[in-house]
Amino acid sequence: MTVPPSRPIAVRLGAAALAVLVALLIPASPAWAHNSLKTATPARDATVPSAPTEVTLEFMQRLDPTFTTIVLSDAAKRKLPTGEPVVTGAKSTVQVTDTLPNGTYTVAYRVVSADGHPVQGSYPFTVADPTSSAAPVANVSASASTPSAAAAVEPDGGPNAGVLVAGAALVLLVLATAGLLWRRAARR
Template sequence: MITPIVMTVPPFRPTAVRLGAAVLAVLVAVLILASPAWAHNSLRTATPARDATVPSAPTAVTLEFMQRLDPAFTTIVLTDAAKRQLPTGEPVVTGAKSTVQVVDTLPNGTYTVAYRVVSVDGHPVQGSYPFTVADPASSAAPVANVSASAPAPSAAAAAKSGGGPSAGILVAAAVLALLVLVTAGLLWRRAARR
């Protein structure tokens, strides 16, 4: 009599598949929840706008970002064509928007808005852009660019402090550590059964 050969699936495979599926589900959930923290903040809109020519001097500069700002680490600096910092009020932060009041009336000319902000994820973002005031009724002479080598106040110099590591990096590191531990456990279990 011939004995039939019966092939059985090792018991570790269903457990490994279930464990792998659970790890994958946790990974997907963490990545979906953490995705806003991974995307660094950026400027959405500005008033006056980048490279705009405005017909009257603005009384305020308003910057709106993609994510909420940390009010303690928000800096906006306004300079003229001669790279001189102009007086402004303190930044007022409301969610993702920050506004500074312009103290003096700006004569016709080109101005630069420099900013450095820290979003709630701890990541610092900085940048700058120009705009021009061209008021036909203004009798004030435009500010000339007196020297191309005059030091420009950088947004970094105006900043109060930098941020720490972003939450997205910390979450990614935790997920990676979990995956390494699970994989090592599965490999050790498989080797022990052989």
Template sequence: MNRPIGESLTRTVPLSRSRAVRLVVAVLAALVALLVPAGPAWAHNSLRSASPAKDATLPSAPTELTLEFMQRLDPTFTTIVLTDASKRKIPTGDPVVAGARSTVKVSDTLPNGTYTVAYRVVSTDGHPVQGSYPFTVADPSATAAQTSTAAQGASPSAAAAAEPDRGPGAGVLVGGGALAALAVVATSLLWRRSTRRRP
């Protein structure tokens, strides 16, 4: 027996709306999962700690530099460079890598002054990271001559803040915006389709 047309339409519209709601919820859930960093899958390597620390003032010159990162390092592509206030490179040993930590020995005794540690590393996922940070040696027992020599050529840029690690930025925001727009368009189309079926 044929059902009345009104009954058929009454059953069809709620079903279409239900499907539309389920699809929109699924799209929004996927959007949230993509936009919210949920662990190491999104996190590129970055500097966790350093010795000497960023902006530290030391009472005695360090004999080594140790940088520890969030992820394991590739020893082949790990570089650490130490420069003084006049941007002169200070001799150091080769980086020794152990997991996520890299250490270099400082060959010379550092006179009082401001120094910059610059690093470029590649984590095991192949992502390169680079940055720099300053520290200061202020040994009260150092001679005035040593302090004067270390201060020559000093400039405000020598004590600049560390450069941020390069990681996901604008590309993530653009991708998230595109997904949000897609969710809005899908919702609009499905809603129009369901309303067209009304008597």
């Protein structure tokens, strides 16, 4: 009985492993990637010289207007009045209905993009208007405040679709290789 050379199997497994590695290292295209915040006005961690009259968020993909929420809160985590979000493509804008005194504010958002995946996050900005006569908003201690809808939320940290597809391909590759080896062993 002759033993078949093991080189073809090793070459195939090496090529398959290389293909999976390349699939994992190539960034996911926008069609596969989840939406993310591209730009914001006021910007993340910005100090603005005058109170904004609106907050505009631009994302990488189109937004579903029905599932777009933007909340503005002050340093005491109190929700501030804004208009309803107006969505145009990948941008959403809310009007700030009151004048903001000097202080730190948080913009919190939750949107659903074309792929149906919800994305949420938040960021701070500061108003430092030298001509403002309004008293700055005082920050209350964490023990005295209650969480609100605008509490800091980190963006979704789940795996993106590219990683999931590559993982599924790897599982299929392992199963196919095991099946091939099983069939060869059964022939002997």
